[in-house]
Amino acid sequence: MTSGVTPEPDAVPVSARSASVERPAQGPGEDGILRAAIAVMAENGYHGTSVRDIAVRAGLSPGALYYHFESKQALLATIMERGIEELLRRTRAALAEAGDDPAAALRAIVRTHVLFHLEDQRGTMLGTSELRALEEPVRTRHLDKRHQQQRLFDDVVVEGTERGAFGTPLPLEASRAIVVMCTGVAGWFSPDGPLSRDEIASRYERLALDMVCAGRS
Template sequence: MTGAVRGRTDLPPTTLVLPGDDPVAATLLAAAVEVMAAQGYHGTSVREIAAAAGTSPGLLYQYFASKAALLETMLDRGMDVLIAATEEALDAAGDDPAARLRAVVGAHVRVHLDSQRESLLGNSELRSLAGGARSGVVAKRDVQQRTFERVVRDGVRRGAFATEHPREAARAITTACTAVAAWFRPGGELDAEEIVARYQDVALDTVRWSP
């Protein structure tokens, strides 16, 4: 559906919009990120999202069955962005265990810094999904976690990492990396790449890497 009403064009861009999205759907997604990031899912009405998009509530329902369906799309796409970035970084990392861990940590942290509002929504509003919608997003989270666990276990198997608890180490690393979205402020003491580098070092310390 192309829609005669395209809505606002001045909303901040979001990584949740895909190249093939209808312009109206894209605007609604950008508006939902803008409003929900400030007010939360339960504090945001369909009318407020439509108003922020410069459209009508009725038009929103032509693209999304409900506010819950809109949130599901947002969180599902957010996980797709994270998984794709991580897989791409891992593919380019080569065979060295430390380089592989640096790669997945770097990708995870960068996505949470570059998509800060989207990441915060994904972390705080998963509880607002129900049933199969929630299970689908959780399954993708599990895919991301298993990637970290695989990298750490491979490093242990090859003698590069000395941790006796690879699964817990991997969970500690992903949890720490995810948390950057909650506290990062542009213009702070460290820029994004400095934060990435520090978290890569912390991850290697966590798995007890010996150069």
């Protein structure tokens, strides 16, 4: 006996969906699907979004979308994993280019973090708000990568303090405050506002140096 309720496309078991998966003759590809998923999930939340909603926004049938991603959860995992991997890559590159000076290193990673979170504000806000929707084991792996990003900041601030470049008595607390501050720009920045993204990044560089008491050991 059935309940009479038709499940959302994403609620259908993968084995049942496999027969209806269709190779798209022409479509936006994976990147276009991910952009559509970010847009719809940013508007409706992860749990308020169905695979059909994403497919419609991407201009595909649900069957064509399943050719690229097996579920809504796979879409969310891909969005979040690509984001943190790219942020780690850019932060490490910025550190390598900054050289040995702690203040230069802190400025470089602050600028990287701010500009990354302003590059795709909906995507980065989704990564923060929908962490709770990420399933295991992906959630644990993702959290470990976030901790790696935080440790990059921790190492710069702690080393700068030990070398006398920074005077803060609370290096780890300052480091965490800086990361939260830089991540939060995605929630309020408007391209129509008085400051550009680069100007915001420059101001946050100065704020970060003030927070670690640069030059005041």
